[in-house]
Amino acid sequence: xxxxxxxxxxxxxxxxxxxxxxxxxxxxxxxxxxxxxxxxxxxxxxxxxxxxxxxxxxxxxxxxxxxxxxxxxxxxxxxxxxxxxxxxxxxxxxxxxxxxxxxxxxxxxxxxxxxxxxxxxxxxxxxxxxxxxxxxxxxxxxxxxx
Ligand code: RB5
Numbered sequence: 001x002x003x004x005x006x007x008x009x010x011x012x013x014x015x016x017x018x019x020x021x022x023x024x025x026x027x028x029x030x031x032x033x034x035x036x037x038x039x040x041x042x043x044x045x046x047x048x049x050x051x052x053x054x055x056x057x058x059x060x061x062x063x064x065x066x067x068x069x070x071x072x073x074x075x076x077x078x079x080x081x082x083x084x085x086x087x088x089x090x091x092x093x094x095x096x097x098x099x100x101x102x103x104x105x106x107x108x109x110x111x112x113x114x115x116x117x118x119x120x121x122x123x124x125x126x127x128x129x130x131x132x133x134x135x136x137x138x139x140x141x142x143x144x145x146x
Pocket of ligand 1: 067
């Protein structure tokens with residue numbers, strides 16, 4: 001599976017930790033930057049990862065900033081993206097099972113690396129449940145054409 005990753009300066013260190021783990025597990029990782037801790041604007045990088053997921057170039061995406069909020073808002077502006085800001089393992093599983101999220105956002109200034117890795121892997125290894133959630137997702141995706 002090909003995974004898009006992106007961050008701003010506030011998420012650079014955590015992005016590297018997550019990327020290393022993804023590669024170790026055999027995922028193909030496409031890194032859309034930023035590539036250092038110099039101050040930058042999170043929409044520039046998060047949008048690139050989101051577009052790669054929306055186009056099908058990558059199957060899933062992982063974005064990180066200081067809080068996770070800026071990158072998650074950015075990704076959700078791109079049609080086709082359902083990005084969840086997650087800082088606990090329960091929500092990581094639930095948002096795959098119920099929302100079929102194709103991107104996850106986390107905040108480097110909010111959680112530690114160990115929890116972030118647990119969250120990432122819970123999210124990656126949980127399948128969408130379908131069923132009653134299908135119509136809910138259809139309704140939320142229909143909002144994109146308003
Ligand atoms: C950068 O200082 C910070 O604002 C950014 O990483 C993020 O937390 C925004 O939502």
